[in-house]
Amino acid sequence: MTRITIAKGDGIGPEIMDATLKILTAAKAPIEWDEVSIGEQQYLAGNTTGIPNEAWDTIRKNKIFLKAPITTPQGKGYKSLNVTLRKTLGLFSNVRPCNSFAPYIATKHPDMDVVIVRENEEDLYAGIEHRQTDEVYQCLKLITRPGCEKIVRYAFEYAKLYNRKKVSCFVKDNIMKLTDGLFHTVFKEIAAEYPEIESDSWIVDIAAAKIANEPKQFDVVVLPNLYGDIVSDITAEISGSVGLAGSSNVGEECAMFEAIHGSAPLIAGKKIANPSGLLRGAIMMLNHIGAQDVAMIIKNAWSCVIEEGIHTADIYKEGVSKKLVNTMEFADAVIERLGHKPKHLPEVVYNTNAQIDIKKYKRKTPQTKVLVGVDVFIDWKGTQADDLAVQLSKANGDLELKMITNRGVKVWPHGFQETFCTDHWRCRFEKSVGTEKVFNQSIVDLLHKIGVEQLDAIKTENLYEFDGQLGYSLGQGQ
Numbered sequence: 402m403t404r405i406t407i408a409k410g411d412g413i414g415p416e417i418m419d420a421t422l423k424i425l426t427a428a429k430a431p432i433e434w435d436e437v438s439i440g441e442q443q444y445l446a447g448n449t450t451g452i453p454n455e456a457w458d459t460i461r462k463n464k465i466f467l468k469a470p471i472t473t474p475q476g477k478g479y480k481s482l483n484v485t486l487r488k489t490l491g492l493f494s495n496v497r498p499c500n501s502f503a504p505y506i507a508t509k510h511p512d513m514d515v516v517i518v519r520e521n522e523e524d525l526y527a528g529i530e531h532r533q534t535d536e537v538y539q540c541l542k543l544i545t546r547p548g549c550e551k552i553v554r555y556a557f558e559y560a561k562l563y564n565r566k567k568v569s570c571f572v573k574d575n576i577m578k579l580t581d582g583l584f585h586t587v588f589k590e591i592a593a594e595y596p597e598i599e600s601d602s603w604i605v606d607i608a609a610a611k612i613a614n615e616p617k618q619f620d621v622v623v624l625p626n627l628y629g630d631i632v633s634d635i636t637a638e639i640s641g642s643v644g645l646a647g648s649s650n651v652g653e654e655c656a657m658f659e660a661i662h663g664s665a666p667l668i669a670g671k672k673i674a675n676p677s678g679l680l681r682g683a684i685m686m687l688n689h690i691g692a693q694d695v696a697m698i699i700k701n702a703w704s705c706v707i708e709e710g711i712h713t714a715d716i717y718k719e720g721v722s723k724k725l726v727n728t729m730e731f732a733d734a735v736i737e738r739l740g741h742k743p744k745h746l747p748e749v750v751y752n753t754n755a756q757i758d759i760k761k762y763k764r765k766t767p768q769t770k771v772l773v774g775v776d777v778f779i780d781w782k783g784t785q786a787d788d789l790a791v792q793l794s795k796a797n798g799d800l801e802l803k804m805i806t807n808r809g810v811k812v813w814p815h816g817f818q819e820t821f822c823t824d825h826w827r828c829r830f831e832k833s834v835g836t837e838k839v840f841n842q843s844i845v846d847l848l849h850k851i852g853v854e855q856l857d858a859i860k861t862e863n864l865y866e867f868d869g870q871l872g873y874s875l876g877q878g879q
Protein backbone atom coordinates (compact mmCIF):
# COMPACT_ATOMS: atom_id res chain seq x y z
CA MET A 402 0.00 0.00 0.00
CA THR A 403 1.25 3.48 -0.83
CA ARG A 404 0.02 6.31 1.38
CA ILE A 405 -0.77 9.34 -0.77
CA THR A 406 -2.15 12.84 -0.17
CA ILE A 407 -5.30 14.01 -1.90
CA ALA A 408 -6.87 17.48 -2.20
CA LYS A 409 -10.40 17.82 -3.55
CA GLY A 410 -9.80 21.35 -4.77
CA ASP A 411 -12.34 23.93 -5.88
CA GLY A 412 -15.15 24.29 -8.43
CA ILE A 413 -15.69 20.89 -10.09
CA GLY A 414 -12.74 19.51 -8.05
CA PRO A 415 -14.73 17.66 -5.34
CA GLU A 416 -17.08 16.10 -7.94
CA ILE A 417 -14.32 14.72 -10.17
CA MET A 418 -12.19 13.66 -7.18
CA ASP A 419 -15.07 11.67 -5.66
CA ALA A 420 -15.64 9.95 -9.01
CA THR A 421 -11.93 9.18 -9.39
CA LEU A 422 -11.55 7.81 -5.85
CA LYS A 423 -14.63 5.62 -6.37
CA ILE A 424 -12.99 4.07 -9.45
CA LEU A 425 -9.60 3.66 -7.70
CA THR A 426 -11.29 1.94 -4.74
CA ALA A 427 -13.35 -0.39 -6.95
CA ALA A 428 -10.21 -1.34 -8.91
CA LYS A 429 -8.42 -2.12 -5.63
CA ALA A 430 -5.63 0.37 -6.29
CA PRO A 431 -2.94 -0.25 -3.65
CA ILE A 432 -3.27 3.18 -2.05
CA GLU A 433 -4.49 4.79 1.16
CA TRP A 434 -4.94 8.54 1.46
CA ASP A 435 -4.81 11.55 3.73
CA GLU A 436 -6.91 14.52 2.64
CA VAL A 437 -5.64 18.10 2.92
CA SER A 438 -7.48 21.38 2.48
CA ILE A 439 -5.73 23.77 0.11
CA GLY A 440 -6.97 26.40 -2.31
CA GLU A 441 -9.77 28.93 -2.37
CA GLN A 442 -10.97 28.53 1.22
CA GLN A 443 -7.42 28.92 2.49
CA TYR A 444 -6.80 31.93 0.27
CA LEU A 445 -9.98 33.60 1.41
CA ALA A 446 -9.09 32.91 5.06
CA GLY A 447 -6.07 35.14 4.52
CA ASN A 448 -3.33 32.64 3.58
CA THR A 449 -1.93 34.17 0.35
CA THR A 450 -0.14 30.92 -0.57
CA GLY A 451 -3.36 28.86 -0.28
CA ILE A 452 -1.45 26.06 1.50
CA PRO A 453 -1.53 25.85 5.32
CA ASN A 454 1.44 24.36 7.22
CA GLU A 455 -0.44 21.14 8.16
CA ALA A 456 -1.06 20.50 4.45
CA TRP A 457 2.65 20.99 3.66
CA ASP A 458 3.55 18.46 6.40
CA THR A 459 1.25 15.80 4.94
CA ILE A 460 2.27 16.46 1.33
CA ARG A 461 5.99 16.23 2.22
CA LYS A 462 5.54 13.11 4.35
CA ASN A 463 3.54 11.13 1.78
CA LYS A 464 5.52 12.41 -1.25
CA ILE A 465 2.76 11.36 -3.72
CA PHE A 466 -0.04 13.87 -4.25
CA LEU A 467 -3.27 13.54 -6.26
CA LYS A 468 -4.70 17.01 -6.63
CA ALA A 469 -7.99 18.29 -8.08
CA PRO A 470 -8.00 21.73 -9.74
CA ILE A 471 -7.77 24.85 -7.62
CA THR A 472 -9.27 28.30 -8.20
CA THR A 473 -6.73 31.09 -7.87
CA PRO A 474 -8.73 34.13 -6.68
CA GLN A 475 -8.43 37.16 -8.94
CA GLY A 476 -6.57 40.14 -7.58
CA LYS A 477 -3.23 41.09 -6.23
CA GLY A 478 -1.28 39.17 -3.62
CA TYR A 479 -2.55 35.64 -4.36
CA LYS A 480 0.25 33.42 -5.69
CA SER A 481 -0.68 30.47 -7.91
CA LEU A 482 -0.69 27.48 -5.60
CA ASN A 483 0.08 25.15 -8.47
CA VAL A 484 3.29 26.99 -9.33
CA THR A 485 4.22 27.11 -5.60
CA LEU A 486 3.70 23.35 -5.22
CA ARG A 487 5.66 22.49 -8.36
CA LYS A 488 8.59 24.69 -7.47
CA THR A 489 8.77 24.12 -3.71
CA LEU A 490 8.69 20.34 -4.15
CA GLY A 491 11.20 20.42 -7.03
CA LEU A 492 8.72 18.83 -9.49
CA PHE A 493 10.80 19.69 -12.53
CA SER A 494 8.94 17.66 -15.15
CA ASN A 495 5.38 18.09 -16.28
CA VAL A 496 4.22 15.34 -18.63
CA ARG A 497 0.99 15.77 -20.58
CA PRO A 498 0.00 12.95 -22.95
CA CYS A 499 -2.48 14.21 -25.57
CA ASN A 500 -3.96 11.61 -27.87
CA SER A 501 -7.21 11.38 -29.78
CA PHE A 502 -9.95 8.77 -29.38
CA ALA A 503 -11.46 8.97 -32.84
CA PRO A 504 -14.05 8.21 -34.02
CA TYR A 505 -15.57 8.13 -30.51
CA ILE A 506 -14.55 11.66 -29.52
CA ALA A 507 -14.78 14.27 -32.26
CA THR A 508 -11.45 15.72 -33.36
CA LYS A 509 -9.92 17.04 -36.57
CA HIS A 510 -6.86 14.92 -35.80
CA PRO A 511 -7.98 11.30 -35.50
CA ASP A 512 -4.49 9.83 -35.27
CA MET A 513 -2.67 12.23 -32.97
CA ASP A 514 -0.63 10.82 -30.12
CA VAL A 515 1.70 13.45 -28.67
CA VAL A 516 3.34 13.65 -25.25
CA ILE A 517 4.34 17.11 -24.06
CA VAL A 518 7.21 17.17 -21.56
CA ARG A 519 7.26 20.66 -20.09
CA GLU A 520 9.97 22.09 -17.85
CA ASN A 521 8.16 23.05 -14.68
CA GLU A 522 10.33 25.23 -12.42
CA GLU A 523 12.20 27.85 -14.43
CA ASP A 524 11.88 30.32 -17.29
CA LEU A 525 9.63 33.36 -16.88
CA TYR A 526 7.74 31.41 -14.20
CA ALA A 527 10.43 32.31 -11.65
CA GLY A 528 8.05 35.24 -11.16
CA ILE A 529 10.85 37.76 -10.60
CA GLU A 530 9.36 40.98 -11.91
CA HIS A 531 10.18 44.63 -11.35
CA ARG A 532 8.93 48.00 -12.42
CA GLN A 533 12.16 49.84 -13.11
CA THR A 534 11.16 53.19 -14.54
CA ASP A 535 8.00 55.10 -15.17
CA GLU A 536 7.61 53.31 -18.50
CA VAL A 537 9.40 50.00 -18.17
CA TYR A 538 8.58 46.69 -16.43
CA GLN A 539 10.73 43.58 -16.57
CA CYS A 540 10.34 39.84 -15.92
CA LEU A 541 13.47 37.74 -15.55
CA LYS A 542 13.75 34.62 -17.68
CA LEU A 543 15.98 32.17 -15.79
CA ILE A 544 17.19 29.06 -17.57
CA THR A 545 19.74 26.83 -15.84
CA ARG A 546 21.99 24.02 -17.02
CA PRO A 547 20.76 21.62 -14.30
CA GLY A 548 17.14 22.51 -15.19
CA CYS A 549 17.72 21.84 -18.92
CA GLU A 550 19.64 18.63 -18.34
CA LYS A 551 17.03 17.23 -15.95
CA ILE A 552 14.04 17.89 -18.20
CA VAL A 553 15.68 16.83 -21.47
CA ARG A 554 17.00 13.60 -19.92
CA TYR A 555 13.53 12.94 -18.49
CA ALA A 556 12.01 13.34 -21.97
CA PHE A 557 14.44 10.81 -23.49
CA GLU A 558 13.98 8.37 -20.58
CA TYR A 559 10.20 8.69 -21.02
CA ALA A 560 10.56 8.01 -24.75
CA LYS A 561 12.73 4.96 -24.04
CA LEU A 562 10.35 3.52 -21.42
CA TYR A 563 7.22 3.97 -23.53
CA ASN A 564 8.82 2.92 -26.85
CA ARG A 565 8.46 6.34 -28.43
CA LYS A 566 10.39 6.90 -31.63
CA LYS A 567 11.23 10.59 -31.59
CA VAL A 568 11.86 13.51 -29.22
CA SER A 569 11.47 17.08 -30.56
CA CYS A 570 12.69 20.23 -28.87
CA PHE A 571 10.91 23.62 -29.32
CA VAL A 572 12.90 26.79 -28.55
CA LYS A 573 13.36 30.36 -29.73
CA ASP A 574 17.15 30.43 -29.79
CA ASN A 575 17.33 32.53 -32.95
CA ILE A 576 16.34 35.40 -30.61
CA MET A 577 17.27 34.24 -27.09
CA LYS A 578 20.67 32.86 -27.91
CA LEU A 579 21.90 32.39 -24.34
CA THR A 580 18.80 31.10 -22.51
CA ASP A 581 16.97 29.15 -25.21
CA GLY A 582 20.38 28.54 -26.76
CA LEU A 583 21.40 26.63 -23.60
CA PHE A 584 18.21 24.53 -23.72
CA HIS A 585 18.95 23.66 -27.36
CA THR A 586 22.64 22.89 -26.71
CA VAL A 587 21.75 20.58 -23.82
CA PHE A 588 19.09 18.92 -26.00
CA LYS A 589 21.69 18.12 -28.67
CA GLU A 590 24.19 16.84 -26.06
CA ILE A 591 21.68 14.51 -24.42
CA ALA A 592 20.08 13.38 -27.71
CA ALA A 593 23.53 12.04 -28.68
CA GLU A 594 23.36 9.69 -25.66
CA TYR A 595 20.18 8.08 -27.08
CA PRO A 596 21.11 7.21 -30.69
CA GLU A 597 18.22 4.73 -30.93
CA ILE A 598 15.70 7.61 -30.52
CA GLU A 599 15.27 10.07 -33.39
CA SER A 600 15.53 13.75 -32.42
CA ASP A 601 14.87 17.12 -34.05
CA SER A 602 14.68 20.79 -33.05
CA TRP A 603 12.18 23.48 -34.05
CA ILE A 604 11.69 27.19 -33.58
CA VAL A 605 8.67 27.33 -31.27
CA ASP A 606 6.46 29.68 -33.33
CA ILE A 607 6.35 27.54 -36.45
CA ALA A 608 6.37 24.38 -34.33
CA ALA A 609 3.23 25.53 -32.45
CA ALA A 610 1.53 26.17 -35.80
CA LYS A 611 2.60 22.75 -37.13
CA ILE A 612 1.50 20.85 -34.03
CA ALA A 613 -1.93 22.52 -34.18
CA ASN A 614 -2.30 21.64 -37.86
CA GLU A 615 -0.49 18.32 -38.17
CA PRO A 616 0.14 16.83 -34.71
CA LYS A 617 0.81 13.45 -36.30
CA GLN A 618 4.36 14.44 -37.16
CA PHE A 619 5.25 14.83 -33.46
CA ASP A 620 5.80 12.16 -30.84
CA VAL A 621 7.45 13.37 -27.58
CA VAL A 622 8.04 17.14 -27.37
CA VAL A 623 10.27 18.77 -24.74
CA LEU A 624 10.11 22.50 -24.10
CA PRO A 625 10.86 25.26 -21.60
CA ASN A 626 8.09 26.21 -19.16
CA LEU A 627 6.15 28.99 -20.92
CA TYR A 628 6.13 27.40 -24.39
CA GLY A 629 5.18 24.09 -22.73
CA ASP A 630 2.23 25.68 -20.97
CA ILE A 631 0.85 27.12 -24.21
CA VAL A 632 1.64 24.23 -26.55
CA SER A 633 0.23 21.60 -24.14
CA ASP A 634 -3.13 23.39 -23.92
CA ILE A 635 -3.26 23.55 -27.72
CA THR A 636 -2.51 19.84 -28.05
CA ALA A 637 -4.98 18.83 -25.30
CA GLU A 638 -7.75 20.91 -26.86
CA ILE A 639 -7.27 19.61 -30.42
CA SER A 640 -7.26 16.01 -29.18
CA GLY A 641 -10.97 16.39 -28.35
CA SER A 642 -11.49 18.24 -25.04
CA VAL A 643 -9.39 19.94 -22.43
CA GLY A 644 -11.41 17.83 -19.96
CA LEU A 645 -9.66 14.65 -21.12
CA ALA A 646 -5.97 15.11 -20.40
CA GLY A 647 -4.13 14.23 -17.19
CA SER A 648 -0.65 15.22 -16.18
CA SER A 649 2.19 14.25 -13.91
CA ASN A 650 4.58 16.60 -12.14
CA VAL A 651 7.59 14.59 -11.08
CA GLY A 652 10.76 15.50 -9.16
CA GLU A 653 13.66 13.67 -7.52
CA GLU A 654 11.72 13.19 -4.25
CA CYS A 655 8.01 13.91 -4.75
CA ALA A 656 5.36 13.68 -7.46
CA MET A 657 2.00 15.32 -8.03
CA PHE A 658 -0.75 14.15 -10.41
CA GLU A 659 -3.68 16.18 -11.71
CA ALA A 660 -5.96 16.99 -14.63
CA ILE A 661 -4.62 19.67 -16.95
CA HIS A 662 -7.87 21.65 -16.89
CA GLY A 663 -8.93 24.13 -14.20
CA SER A 664 -11.78 24.25 -11.69
CA ALA A 665 -14.42 25.13 -14.37
CA PRO A 666 -16.49 27.35 -12.01
CA LEU A 667 -19.34 27.77 -14.53
CA ILE A 668 -20.29 24.09 -14.32
CA ALA A 669 -19.31 23.53 -10.68
CA GLY A 670 -22.00 21.88 -8.53
CA LYS A 671 -23.95 20.67 -11.58
CA LYS A 672 -22.32 17.24 -11.37
CA ILE A 673 -21.82 17.11 -15.14
CA ALA A 674 -18.02 17.54 -15.32
CA ASN A 675 -15.91 14.94 -17.07
CA PRO A 676 -13.72 13.16 -14.49
CA SER A 677 -11.42 11.73 -17.22
CA GLY A 678 -8.60 14.29 -16.84
CA LEU A 679 -8.15 13.60 -13.13
CA LEU A 680 -8.66 9.86 -13.66
CA ARG A 681 -5.92 9.83 -16.29
CA GLY A 682 -3.71 11.77 -13.85
CA ALA A 683 -4.47 9.03 -11.29
CA ILE A 684 -3.51 6.35 -13.84
CA MET A 685 -0.16 8.12 -14.30
CA MET A 686 0.19 8.06 -10.51
CA LEU A 687 -0.39 4.28 -10.48
CA ASN A 688 2.28 3.93 -13.19
CA HIS A 689 4.61 6.00 -11.04
CA ILE A 690 4.15 3.92 -7.88
CA GLY A 691 4.60 0.70 -9.86
CA ALA A 692 0.93 -0.43 -9.80
CA GLN A 693 0.93 -1.15 -13.54
CA ASP A 694 -1.66 -3.94 -13.34
CA VAL A 695 -4.33 -1.69 -11.77
CA ALA A 696 -3.36 1.20 -14.08
CA MET A 697 -3.96 -1.09 -17.07
CA ILE A 698 -7.31 -2.39 -15.79
CA ILE A 699 -8.64 1.15 -15.22
CA LYS A 700 -7.29 2.55 -18.51
CA ASN A 701 -8.83 -0.32 -20.53
CA ALA A 702 -12.18 0.02 -18.73
CA TRP A 703 -12.13 3.76 -19.42
CA SER A 704 -11.45 3.10 -23.14
CA CYS A 705 -14.46 0.70 -23.20
CA VAL A 706 -16.71 3.47 -21.81
CA ILE A 707 -15.45 5.97 -24.39
CA GLU A 708 -15.85 3.61 -27.38
CA GLU A 709 -19.31 2.53 -26.21
CA GLY A 710 -20.34 6.18 -26.51
CA ILE A 711 -21.10 6.74 -22.81
CA HIS A 712 -20.12 10.40 -22.68
CA THR A 713 -20.26 13.43 -20.41
CA ALA A 714 -21.63 16.67 -21.86
CA ASP A 715 -18.25 18.13 -22.91
CA ILE A 716 -17.61 15.28 -25.35
CA TYR A 717 -21.20 14.25 -26.14
CA LYS A 718 -21.98 14.48 -29.86
CA GLU A 719 -25.27 13.56 -31.50
CA GLY A 720 -24.76 10.66 -33.93
CA VAL A 721 -21.50 9.53 -32.29
CA SER A 722 -22.32 9.34 -28.59
CA LYS A 723 -24.88 6.81 -27.36
CA LYS A 724 -25.67 7.94 -23.82
CA LEU A 725 -25.28 11.25 -22.00
CA VAL A 726 -24.11 10.69 -18.45
CA ASN A 727 -23.21 12.81 -15.45
CA THR A 728 -19.93 12.62 -13.51
CA MET A 729 -20.84 9.75 -11.19
CA GLU A 730 -22.68 7.78 -13.88
CA PHE A 731 -19.52 7.99 -15.96
CA ALA A 732 -17.49 6.67 -13.00
CA ASP A 733 -20.00 3.81 -12.47
CA ALA A 734 -19.75 2.90 -16.17
CA VAL A 735 -15.95 2.62 -15.81
CA ILE A 736 -16.35 0.49 -12.66
CA GLU A 737 -18.79 -1.89 -14.45
CA ARG A 738 -16.15 -2.46 -17.14
CA LEU A 739 -13.14 -3.10 -14.90
CA GLY A 740 -11.48 -6.23 -16.31
CA HIS A 741 -12.88 -5.65 -19.84
CA LYS A 742 -10.72 -4.84 -22.87
CA PRO A 743 -11.65 -2.28 -25.51
CA LYS A 744 -12.77 -3.71 -28.86
CA HIS A 745 -11.70 -0.83 -31.10
CA LEU A 746 -9.52 1.61 -29.18
CA PRO A 747 -6.04 0.21 -28.52
CA GLU A 748 -5.68 -1.95 -25.42
CA VAL A 749 -2.93 -0.59 -23.18
CA VAL A 750 -0.19 -2.80 -21.90
CA TYR A 751 2.16 -1.23 -19.37
CA ASN A 752 5.53 -2.79 -18.62
CA THR A 753 5.67 -4.26 -15.15
CA ASN A 754 7.91 -2.14 -12.95
CA ALA A 755 8.09 0.47 -15.66
CA GLN A 756 9.32 3.53 -13.82
CA ILE A 757 11.35 6.40 -15.12
CA ASP A 758 14.82 6.37 -13.73
CA ILE A 759 15.53 9.83 -12.28
CA LYS A 760 19.15 10.12 -11.24
CA LYS A 761 20.17 12.70 -8.62
CA TYR A 762 21.67 15.65 -10.48
CA LYS A 763 25.46 15.83 -10.28
CA ARG A 764 26.96 19.31 -10.56
CA LYS A 765 29.63 19.97 -13.22
CA THR A 766 33.01 21.57 -12.45
CA PRO A 767 32.48 25.34 -12.77
CA GLN A 768 34.12 27.12 -15.70
CA THR A 769 36.61 29.95 -15.18
CA LYS A 770 34.70 33.20 -14.82
CA VAL A 771 36.38 36.55 -15.60
CA LEU A 772 34.74 39.96 -15.04
CA VAL A 773 35.16 42.13 -18.16
CA GLY A 774 32.60 44.89 -17.77
CA VAL A 775 29.17 45.96 -16.61
CA ASP A 776 25.82 47.02 -18.06
CA VAL A 777 24.42 49.94 -16.07
CA PHE A 778 20.71 50.61 -16.60
CA ILE A 779 19.82 54.28 -16.30
CA ASP A 780 16.38 55.84 -15.86
CA TRP A 781 16.78 58.97 -18.02
CA LYS A 782 14.03 61.20 -19.38
CA GLY A 783 16.13 62.74 -22.21
CA THR A 784 15.70 61.81 -25.86
CA GLN A 785 19.15 62.07 -27.48
CA ALA A 786 21.47 59.17 -26.58
CA ASP A 787 24.44 61.33 -27.63
CA ASP A 788 23.69 63.69 -24.70
CA LEU A 789 23.58 60.79 -22.25
CA ALA A 790 26.86 59.44 -23.66
CA VAL A 791 28.61 62.77 -23.11
CA GLN A 792 27.53 62.81 -19.48
CA LEU A 793 28.35 59.13 -18.84
CA SER A 794 31.79 59.33 -20.49
CA LYS A 795 32.81 61.55 -17.58
CA ALA A 796 32.59 58.42 -15.41
CA ASN A 797 35.10 56.47 -17.59
CA GLY A 798 38.07 54.97 -15.70
CA ASP A 799 39.00 51.25 -15.49
CA LEU A 800 35.72 50.80 -17.31
CA GLU A 801 34.82 52.79 -20.39
CA LEU A 802 31.43 53.49 -22.03
CA LYS A 803 31.23 51.38 -25.23
CA MET A 804 27.57 51.28 -26.18
CA ILE A 805 24.08 52.47 -25.21
CA THR A 806 20.96 50.52 -26.16
CA ASN A 807 17.29 51.24 -25.65
CA ARG A 808 15.05 48.15 -25.42
CA GLY A 809 18.05 46.20 -26.74
CA VAL A 810 18.65 48.31 -29.86
CA LYS A 811 21.92 50.22 -30.20
CA VAL A 812 21.31 53.97 -30.07
CA TRP A 813 24.90 55.09 -29.37
CA PRO A 814 27.34 55.34 -31.05
CA HIS A 815 25.75 55.96 -34.46
CA GLY A 816 22.09 55.53 -33.50
CA PHE A 817 19.20 56.18 -35.88
CA GLN A 818 16.78 59.08 -35.44
CA GLU A 819 13.87 56.71 -36.22
CA THR A 820 14.40 54.39 -33.20
CA PHE A 821 11.70 54.88 -30.57
CA CYS A 822 13.25 55.31 -27.13
CA THR A 823 11.74 54.81 -23.66
CA ASP A 824 13.16 56.07 -20.36
CA HIS A 825 15.26 52.88 -19.85
CA TRP A 826 18.85 53.03 -21.15
CA ARG A 827 21.28 50.09 -21.00
CA CYS A 828 24.79 51.56 -20.90
CA ARG A 829 27.60 49.07 -21.52
CA PHE A 830 30.97 49.69 -19.90
CA GLU A 831 33.89 47.45 -20.80
CA LYS A 832 37.52 47.21 -19.69
CA SER A 833 39.34 50.29 -20.97
CA VAL A 834 42.59 50.13 -22.92
CA GLY A 835 45.49 49.93 -20.46
CA THR A 836 43.42 48.34 -17.65
CA GLU A 837 44.74 44.88 -16.80
CA LYS A 838 41.89 43.50 -14.76
CA VAL A 839 38.39 44.59 -13.80
CA PHE A 840 37.36 44.16 -10.14
CA ASN A 841 34.00 44.50 -8.41
CA GLN A 842 35.47 47.67 -6.89
CA SER A 843 35.84 49.11 -10.44
CA ILE A 844 32.04 48.85 -10.75
CA VAL A 845 31.47 50.45 -7.35
CA ASP A 846 33.77 53.35 -8.41
CA LEU A 847 31.91 53.69 -11.70
CA LEU A 848 28.51 53.81 -9.95
CA HIS A 849 29.83 56.44 -7.57
CA LYS A 850 30.91 58.65 -10.51
CA ILE A 851 27.56 58.08 -12.25
CA GLY A 852 25.89 59.24 -9.01
CA VAL A 853 28.04 62.38 -9.00
CA GLU A 854 26.69 63.09 -12.50
CA GLN A 855 23.21 62.90 -10.91
CA LEU A 856 22.15 60.08 -13.18
CA ASP A 857 19.70 57.46 -11.82
CA ALA A 858 21.36 54.01 -12.08
CA ILE A 859 18.50 51.57 -11.48
CA LYS A 860 20.30 48.27 -11.96
CA THR A 861 23.61 46.72 -12.98
CA GLU A 862 24.37 43.46 -14.72
CA ASN A 863 27.99 42.27 -14.59
CA LEU A 864 29.58 41.11 -17.83
CA TYR A 865 31.60 37.90 -17.59
CA GLU A 866 33.52 35.55 -19.84
CA PHE A 867 33.34 31.85 -19.01
CA ASP A 868 36.36 29.85 -20.24
CA GLY A 869 36.96 32.70 -22.71
CA GLN A 870 33.38 32.65 -24.11
CA LEU A 871 31.15 35.73 -23.84
CA GLY A 872 28.54 35.31 -21.10
CA TYR A 873 26.28 38.08 -22.45
CA SER A 874 24.55 38.99 -25.68
CA LEU A 875 25.57 41.81 -27.99
CA GLY A 876 23.26 44.79 -28.54
CA GLN A 877 21.05 44.62 -31.64
CA GLY A 878 23.01 46.45 -34.32
CA GLN A 879 26.29 46.19 -32.35
Ligand code: NAD
Binds near residue numbers: 417470
Ligand atom coordinates in the same frame (compact mmCIF):
# COMPACT_ATOMS: atom_id res chain seq x y z
P1 NAD B 1 -10.90 25.62 -16.99
O1 NAD B 1 -10.00 24.53 -17.46
O2 NAD B 1 -11.42 25.50 -15.61
O3 NAD B 1 -12.16 25.70 -17.99
C1 NAD B 1 -12.03 25.91 -19.39
C2 NAD B 1 -13.25 25.37 -20.13
O4 NAD B 1 -13.21 23.93 -20.14
C3 NAD B 1 -14.57 25.75 -19.47
O5 NAD B 1 -15.53 25.91 -20.48
C4 NAD B 1 -14.92 24.55 -18.62
O6 NAD B 1 -16.28 24.42 -18.36
C5 NAD B 1 -14.37 23.41 -19.48
N1 NAD B 1 -13.91 22.26 -18.66
C6 NAD B 1 -12.77 22.21 -17.95
N2 NAD B 1 -12.67 21.04 -17.33
C7 NAD B 1 -13.78 20.34 -17.64
C8 NAD B 1 -14.27 19.04 -17.29
N3 NAD B 1 -13.57 18.22 -16.49
N4 NAD B 1 -15.45 18.64 -17.79
C9 NAD B 1 -16.15 19.43 -18.62
N5 NAD B 1 -15.74 20.65 -19.00
C10 NAD B 1 -14.58 21.11 -18.51
O7 NAD B 1 -10.12 26.99 -17.21
P2 NAD B 1 -10.41 28.48 -16.66
O8 NAD B 1 -11.87 28.75 -16.74
O9 NAD B 1 -9.46 29.32 -17.39
O10 NAD B 1 -9.96 28.46 -15.14
C11 NAD B 1 -10.85 28.34 -14.04
C12 NAD B 1 -10.04 28.34 -12.73
O11 NAD B 1 -9.19 27.19 -12.70
C13 NAD B 1 -9.12 29.56 -12.57
O12 NAD B 1 -9.20 30.00 -11.23
C14 NAD B 1 -7.73 29.01 -12.84
O13 NAD B 1 -6.76 29.71 -12.11
C15 NAD B 1 -7.87 27.59 -12.34
N6 NAD B 1 -6.93 26.62 -12.95
C16 NAD B 1 -6.41 25.68 -12.12
C17 NAD B 1 -5.57 24.70 -12.64
C18 NAD B 1 -5.03 23.67 -11.68
O14 NAD B 1 -5.45 23.60 -10.55
N7 NAD B 1 -4.07 22.86 -12.13
C19 NAD B 1 -5.26 24.68 -14.00
C20 NAD B 1 -5.84 25.66 -14.84
C21 NAD B 1 -6.69 26.63 -14.30
